[in-house]
Amino acid sequence: MATAALGLEGLNFNLSEEHRAVQEAARDFAHNELLPGIIERDNEARFPAEQVKRMGELGFLGMMVSPDYGGGGMDTVSYVLAMEEISKVDASASVIMSVNNSLVCFGLEAYGTEEQKQTYLTPLAAGEIIGAFCLSEPEAGSDATSQTTTAEDKGDYYLVNGTKNWITNGNSSSVCLVIAQTDREKKHRGINCLIAEKGTPGFVVGKKEDKMGIRASDTHSLLFTDVKIPKKNRIGEDGFGFKFAMSTLNGGRIGIAAQALGIAAGAYELSLKYAQERKSFGKQLFDHQAIQFKLAEMATRIEAARLLVYKAARIKDEHGDYVQAAAMAKLFASDVAMWATTEAVQIHGGYGYVKEYHVERLMRDAKITQIYEGTSEIQKLVIARELIR
CATH class of the missing domain: 1.10.540.10 (Acyl-CoA dehydrogenase/oxidase, N-terminal domain)
Structure with missing residues (x-):
């Protein structure tokens, strides 16, 4: 290569x-x-x-x-x-x-x-x-080609019907980018991205999800019933929606990789501080070799994730092809986040299992980084495809 x-x-x-x-x-x-x-x-x-x-x-x-x-x-x-x-x-x-x-x-x-x-x-x-980005649906999470939300061409506007699920900023956003199918026979070439404004008749915010992690972010379903969206609110040419979604998600993966990196680093910093303050069996927790090994491995994996994230960001800034780098960064950083937060809870012992010490929340927050903006399995498919492209 x-x-x-x-x-x-x-x-x-x-x-x-x-x-x-x-x-x-x-x-x-x-x-x-x-x-x-x-x-x-x-x-x-x-x-x-x-x-x-x-x-x-x-x-x-x-x-x-x-x-x-x-x-x-x-x-x-x-x-x-x-x-x-x-x-x-x-x-x-x-x-x-x-x-x-x-x-x-x-x-x-x-x-x-x-x-x-x-x-x-x-x-x-x-x-x-x-704003909000509306791609996922009840039957179309990682499979972005299977859009059931439709945007029927009515001349100078689209008539949108369907449901979007798991939408971050779903209730608090004023503007939503909605991915919808205009021509099912064209499959992914028949998908458009439309700008929808809150308050448009037929556009309703559905239930709020009760989530394991990132609980303070508002995640809702959004419902569209005969919503009229003017043609001027279509992004790009007719049929550009799928390419738009994929291109945008590639950049989004860098952001989520950075989020995963931060979650892992936050858990590590709390653990290092705790290990220097807490005493166990008559000596500082950090003086136990088992704890030293955990912290050493956390620091090493986090630094490796950081380099992957920075590398993907640099390639994007230099206008290079960052598809593979972004997928690698998200795949690795999200796995590190899940592992490092679990280790952080273990280092804290019983205190790690209560909210006061923050690491249990970081552990709950970490899991979603392996799921949104494309699951870890999707990242592996993207990386494999790029290897032989």
């Missing part, structure tokens, strides 16, 4: 002063504004409305969007640095941030018309509103 295909030429993992400033700002925000009240928000499955508003004010909801449309104009590396720091503390907040940045804003900026960008991208990037 060619070196260039792996993105190794000129790869530099040194962070610039700007990158470190973003990292520090995200860390400060996470500890000062997200950490207070996080256990209560998790218990109550309460959307962090005030905190998300602050994220918008601080520029975390449109980091990579051009300043022409109200964004920060930052690179992908800056974005994953911020995602990692915020995810160390609050994965519910970071998934809200990920969807708005990686899926909604990216998709609109990359493929939207100028009118769509001015109308929707600008307030989304500024954090004045947040």
